[in-house]
Every structure is written in structure tokens, then in C-alpha cells.
Amino acid sequence: MTPALYGISDLHIGYPENREIVAGMHPETGDDWLIVAGDVAETPADVEWALGTLADRYAKVIWAPGNHELWTTAHDSVTLRGQHRYDHLVRICRNLGVATPEDPYPIWTGPDGPVAVAPLFVLYDYSFRPAGTATKEEALEYAYGTGVVCSDEFVLHPDPYPTREAWCHARVEATERRLTATGLPTVLVNHFPLVREPTRVLRHPEFALWCGTERTADWHIRFRAAAVVYGHLHIPRTTWHDGVRFEEVSLGYPREWRIREAGPSRPRLVIPGAAS
Numbered sequence: 001m002t003p004a005l006y007g008i009s010d011l012h013i014g015y016p017e018n019r020e021i022v023a024g025m026h027p028e029t030g031d032d033w034l035i036v037a038g039d040v041a042e043t044p045a046d047v048e049w050a051l052g053t054l055a056d057r058y059a060k061v062i063w064a065p066g067n068h069e070l071w072t073t074a075h076d077s078v079t080l081r082g083q084h085r086y087d088h089l090v091r092i093c094r095n096l097g098v099a100t101p102e103d104p105y106p107i108w109t110g111p112d113g114p115v116a117v118a119p120l121f122v123l124y125d126y127s128f129r130p131a132g133t134a135t136k137e138e139a140l141e142y143a144y145g146t147g148v149v150c151s152d153e154f155v156l157h158p159d160p161y162p163t164r165e166a167w168c169h170a171r172v173e174a175t176e177r178r179l180t181a182t183g184l185p186t187v188l189v190n191h192f193p194l195v196r197e198p199t200r201v202l203r204h205p206e207f208a209l210w211c212g213t214e215r216t217a218d219w220h221i222r223f224r225a226a227a228v229v230y231g232h233l234h235i236p237r238t239t240w241h242d243g244v245r246f247e248e249v250s251l252g253y254p255r256e257w258r259i260r261e262a263g264p265s266r267p268r269l270v271i272p273g274a275a276s
């Protein structure tokens with residue numbers, strides 16, 4: 001087989017069962033690439049262990065941050081917040097040879113290539129609002145009323161930006177510029193879904209507030225996506241939007257994958273290898 005491109009996300013290796021799954025994760029061929037679309041862990045030490053383990057085995061590992069990597073919690077010796085925390089994680093990845101949203105987009109030249117594999121970090125801006133609410137404030141008030149509030153509100157700090165949505169909008173603008181300059185077809189990799197539709201099946205629809213931004217709704221078309229890889233929802237599946245394949249590739253928490261008939265997710269084929 002020629003090399004293939006795989007994707008997985010939401011490894012959450014703070015759970016020993018999930019750490020064990022990562023410890024046992026191996027490519028089919030030594031030339032395979034692996035996308036890791038965020039929520040590896042909460043501490044930089046755990047992120048380093050997981051990405052380092054995978055980078056030793058796959059020819060290339062491509063990482064986009066999730067919300068959990070950006071949490072600043074009391075039980076972590078790394079107290080960095082917001083942008084500084086993100087920069088710290090980027091430095092760790094670069095030491096491991098793992099591609100980040102701050103690096104040139106790796107060009108996949110295997111089957112179906114050349115394709116630019118673009119890890120993105122665009123966060124969310126509270127624009128996936130519940131029906132009947134018109135502003136972030138109204139939407140948050142509604143969410144607090146239902147009791148469905150993402151922990152990000154307390155531990156994902158936007159410093160030095162005034163708000164998470166300001167950080168999101170700065171990231172959207174910078175990312176749009178880079179993607180516009182990329183002439184190739186793309187595989188877009190983002191922790192959060194780039195379109196809102198996949199959030200419609202959430203058990204708690206209010207949670208969509210912390211799941212993306214309307215500003216990326218046409219990126220899969222504008223930037224010639226061969227596929228979009230994301231996670232965050234912990235609902236692994238394939239959906240199609242405007243003829244583009246979206247792969248939700250999450251492993252998720254042990255309590256979630258234990259009750260799935262198929263068991264824990266393995267890395268999903270994003271671009272299959274060809275028989276040579």
C-alpha cells in the first residue's frame with residue numbers, strides 16, 4: 001500500500017484508558033500521516049507525551065488545538081493563559097516535529113495529492129445561538145437557564161484579547177489570509193466544526209454556542225476542501241455539506257466510547273492509500 005492520511009481527535013489522555021489507546025496506536029505503513037484535531041489533554045506535559053508518542057510512529061503528525069489544551073486549571077504547574085499558553089504548545093509541537101497552525105501547511109503528495117493539509121485554530125464566537133436569541137448575552141442567559149454551560153467560560157482565558165470572540169475574530173482574519181494564498185486543494189483541520197449543521201444533533205443544543213463561528217460557513221467551498229476533519233462534538237461520523245466530506249473523528253471520553261457498538265474510534269481514513 002502507498003501511504004494514507006488518517007485523522008483522530010479528542011484523545012483526552014487524562015483518562016488512563018485513553019492513554020492506553022494512544023500507547024497502542026500504530027500506523028499501517030511507516031509513511032502514513034496522522035491528523036490530531038485537538039483535545040489531546042489539559043496539561044502541556046500530557047500533550048507532549050501523546051504527540052511525541054505518535055510523532056515517533058507516523059511520518060507526519062499535524063495538530064490543531066482544542067479547547068481543552070487551552071484550559072488553565074489549578075492542578076497544572078503551567079499557569080500560562082490564552083495566547084501565551086497556545087504559543088507554549090506550538091513550541092512543544094515544533095520540538096517534536098509536529099505541524100501546527102503556525103507552520104507552513106504540509107503538502108500531501110500521496111494518493112489524491114497534492115493537497116495542503118491545513119491545521120486551523122479559529123475558536124468560536126457565540127454565533128451558533130439558540131433559536132429566539134439575538135445576541136451573545138441573550139444566548140448565554142438562555143444557556144445558564146438550562147444549566148448547559150461549557151467549562152471554557154471559567155478556564156479558557158482569551159488573554160491578551162478582551163474576549164474569546166475577539167480572539168476568534170483575529171484568528172479568522174489571519175487564517176483567511178493564509179488560506180487565500182494557498183492555491184492547492186485542501187484538507188481543512190479544525191477542532192470545531194466549520195459549519196453549524198453537525199451541531200444540530202447535540203443532546204443539549206445550547207452547547208452549540210461553544211462549537212464554532214458562522215464566519216467559517218463557506219470555507220470548505222472557498223478553499224477547495226477535499227475533506228474537513230474536526231472533533232469537539234464527541235459524535236464520530238461522516239456528513240456531507242455542499243458535496244464536501246466532513247469527518248468528525250473524535251475518540252471521546254471512556255464513558256462515551258464504552259457504550260458504542262464499534263468501541264473506541266481508531267484513526268479514520270481521510271485519504272486512503274492506493275494499492276501499489
Ligand SMILES: [Fe+2]
Nearest residue numbers: 010039232234
Ligand atoms: Fe473533546
Ligand SMILES: [Fe+2]
Nearest residue numbers: 039066067232
Ligand atoms: Fe473540545
